[in-house]
Amino acid sequence: MENLINLTIDGIDVQVERGKSILEAAKIANVRIPTLCHHDDLCVAGNCRVCVVEVIGRPRLEASCAVPAEDGMKVLTSTPKVRTARKDIVSLLVAEHNTQCTTCYRSTNCELQSLSAEYNIDNDDYISVLKPQKPIDKSSWSVEKDDSKCVRCQRCVRTCAELQHVNALTASGKGNHMKISTFLELPMNDVVCTNCGQCITHCPTGALTERRYYSDIWEAIGDPTKHVIINTAPSVRVGLGEMLGFPIGTRVTGKMVTALKKMGFDSVLDTDFTADLTIIEEGSEFLQRLEDALVHKKQVALPMLTSCSPGWVKFIEHMYPNHLDHLSTCKSPQQMFGALAKTYYAEKMGIKPENIVSVAGMPCAAKKFEANRPEMKSSGYQDVDCGLTTRELGHMIKQSGLDFTNLQESHFDSLMGESTGAAVIFGATGGVMEAALRTVYELITGRPVPFENLNIVPVRGLEGIKEASVKLENCLPKYSFLEGVEARFAVAHGLKNARIIMDQIAKGESPYHFIEVMACPGGCIGGGGQPIPTNNAIRRKRIEAIYAEDEGLAKRKSHDNEELKKLYQDFLKEPLGHKSHKLLHTKYRKRNRY
Amino acid sequence: MAEKTLKKVDIIFAEYLVSPYKILEETIKRPKNEIIQEILDSGLRGRGGAGFPTGLKWKFGASAKAEPKYIVCNADEGEPGTFKDREILTKVPRKVFLGMGICAFVTGATKGILYLRAEYNYLIPSLNNELQIFHEKAKLLGLDFNITIFSGSGAYVCGEETALIESMEGKRGEPRNKPPFPVQSGYLGKPTIVNNVETFVSASMVCRIGAVEYKKLGTEDQSGSKLFSISGDTHKAGVYELELGMKVSEFVEEFGDGDTKAVQIGGVAGVCVPRKNFEATIIGQGSSSGGSTMVFNSTRSMYNVLHNYLEFFQEESCGQCTPCRVGCQQLLKGIEAIKAGTKPAEYLNQLMKLTETMKLTAKCGLGQSVGNSFNSIVTNFREEMIY
Amino acid sequence: MADIQVLVKELVNKYGTKREALIPILQGVVASERYLSSEAMIEIAKELDISAAEVYGTATFYSFLETVPRGKYVIRICRTIVCEMNGKKDVLKILEEILKIKVGETTMDKKFSLLETNCIGWCHQGPAMLINDEVYSQLTSDKVREIIQDYIRNK
């Protein structure tokens, strides 16, 4: 076939499609070439030059990530010339670097550090050209930016541009002044950053990290007057294992719960409980909007957009401030949990809300910001005291000295520990939509959603925008106004795709009724707080783990959650009721567009 | 190879013996292939520094499939010690547009852009007048080709053709990965032929006098005449058109001040030739062909010269790739440290090895060529670096 | 509309809203405002539908696209090798003396900014400098004094 070409890499014959890079060919040949600026999710930059190789007949070395493989090419990846050059390049990066690995959060998970170790870099080879230190930017609740740890690979810039279409970060200056900055080098908190944290998970070093709060939690745990509770999101249990020596895609739910209990959390609960609650509230809101539109002929904003991804919410507040009414007013599961923790939970458990420290273990960087939104105080206290990432939880578990691998499994505590499969799949893109459909369809028709084994396959997977539709027939009398309606749904993940959805809405051309949007590619399993690295192969494994958990559960529809029913009976009374509005729903605000 | 002695020529700046538009008219009556062959036969190489055969570039441009095609005239002229393109654009701009017009004809390009460095902005009004005339003539001749001026904004690296294209696209002037080359995918992803100002003039000369006449100038592997920007310790600073293939010794005899210690050929990206090599070195051979020649006499500290070059490089590097961004800073800090005695003299060897890595791995010609001047100065003036 | 909006709008009408228009627009703003203010960059970002960070990142790459306020006359003296050899330091000293500012600064009356720049293509007549788009070469102390006095008095 003329589209295939043959070349050799270190003497190994490989056949690849025309247009593939030398690096891709090497992967096929099972030859590892070190890289730094390269990331599977992103376009090729070819700027770090770590991946250079020798191509016989060419005078210079070639950056294997950026140079296409050619027919008959002979590539050598580990000659003295190549090794010397690579070592020099890594040495130069080190010379430009604030090499304080001992105090660095990314130590042992840092690509520069590994390269430096691999090439045995001698600090004395070159003179430090580290720029005078600017204080670390800690203005944002979510993202910390430390320029002294930056290798200028521009992965963050490409991430924010290509995956997220936000472009909050840019390379600025030139030559020795080139650096990564925001608009006018403003603090991260003052620019259009959505706090999604994708730049963090794509940064090879400690230059971009989440702002960390876990020392505060250790302190609270140590304080006998405090009742410290934690709820963990579904994606945490399928990601956490990666930090603790398990293969990618291992579910460590039971061990995680045990670990958290042993670490001293007074109660270990499940965000899935409020994920189920979100479905009930959001589903009801959706039906209400349909009724308002179709029956009462009111002006309501449709399609309705999910609101459980705080990065997405901040994105729309910045980028489409005139379309905020499309967002569901439901808080995210984290914030619903927080609001109930200091009301319902406090009441039932007989604990004073001011003594409760409510922690959320999340795959997310944006949830740190969300927890600190001034409006998130509907319990009368700060609803969520602190959002921790999966990575922070991993660190805490390591610090606690537990033998995680050999821990017994245990169950979440109650109250607010029960959940269904519908809540579990919140972690994967399409999951919220699938969960909502399982409930909403049944509410409308009294029958289970017409997909085999409740698996709504069209909304699953890593396609950027996914669509599904169901025809509503034989509706229950209450929903007769929906008879014959073809309900159309869409799912978008990664803010790049959110922008496509929003541009349709802004033009009044959106063909959908209800749209799920997640800020992070792959949904929360690929969240900005998840273990690093993350790429599509890893996302797929985490997603598989999520659906396996759902598949294995007896209850897979949110409205079947018994604890939830009790919550409505004893406390909330009804979906969209007075208490719900006070505790579970919120408002949005317009933010600066530039 | 027959050596020629230094010979001044007067073609490029010569009065318009035949009106350039007449030449355009005559030329575009010929078959395109024939014109390309003529340029190929002339052995003309690009005058912007890299020395790529011009005929070949035009041939690729002609066979590129996508439309529209762009012709870009590179007038970014940022190489220290180079000012011949400015002189051309001041004195004989018509010949530049003539060359671009011919190139447009043979390649089928419809849009032309003159990328003029910001420092030459004062030329814009007169160039626009010339362009108006050019467009009128082109229209009369039925040549669908329109030239606009794009003004640079102060960045040496934008002279590199892919950085230049990025810059015209409204971006940071960071050189691209190659391939694809601009003739395949350049400005806005379309085939783009980038040539130096002087290259266009020389190409038009070839069309006027023919390859055979043109080849009579210069030597076998470097045909034609070329402009040299001469500055430094000389009483005859300025732009001169000289036949190619002259020895540095001949050059120094003509242009030196009697006390010449070294000549920098090809700008700071080129090499520094010390006195002992004047006889053995032919200008333009194996080194940059941009035509910058800077003369240093014995009062000059070569440490200061190199220091100045390195300051230039560390600022003018685009900063995207590691070997160049950090390498340039490293070389500068390195020679400072040696001078100050905080690093031993042997450290120079380490730095020279570093320039080898830069040459092998930097993304574009800027980083790749820093070692040219560094190594030639450090090797030949080692004591001056240390004491 | 604020003045800057009017200006950006005019430039956009002239050059369009595609990304290729960015640099000409930035140049237009600098030509009339002497630098790119935060407001100007935001306005341009709006018109071109790109992020403000992209505008900033692009502008800061180019030494002629100022992002800090500059004087009416920007003096750029060449600091590259040949001008350096030919006495640029002395010329600079005179400039600093007359204008009572250091390199990188702007006079109190906002009339002059003094900057260094890399090779401006007048090496054969160095030392040389630009004042806005005008070239001044073969500079000597006296000549510089004269030139600046002329600007002070007549411009």
Ligand SMILES: Cc1cc2nc3c(=O)[nH]c(=O)nc-3n(C[C@H](O)[C@H](O)[C@H](O)COP(=O)(O)O)c2cc1C
């Ligand atoms: C750092 C750098 C600066 C350059 N500057 C210029 C320049 O100012 N003018 C120019 O014509 N070519 C310059 N070049 C060469 C161009 O990349 C390109 O090779 C040339 O414009 C092609 O035209 P030619 O074939 O007619 O020489 C530069 C190259 C590099 C790497």
Ligand code: SF4
């Ligand atoms: S970013 Fe990496 S190399 Fe730098 S200090 Fe941290 S761990 Fe070390």
Ligand code: SF4
């Ligand atoms: S957190 Fe997200 S939006 Fe903010 S800079 Fe990083 S990638 Fe961009």
Ligand code: SF4
């Ligand atoms: S912040 Fe991180 S991702 Fe961005 S350029 Fe620096 S090292 Fe690369």
Ligand code: SF4
């Ligand atoms: S070699 Fe220098 S100028 Fe060229 S791409 Fe690399 S950093 Fe930029």
Ligand code: FES
């Ligand atoms: S990984 Fe290839 S240049 Fe960075």
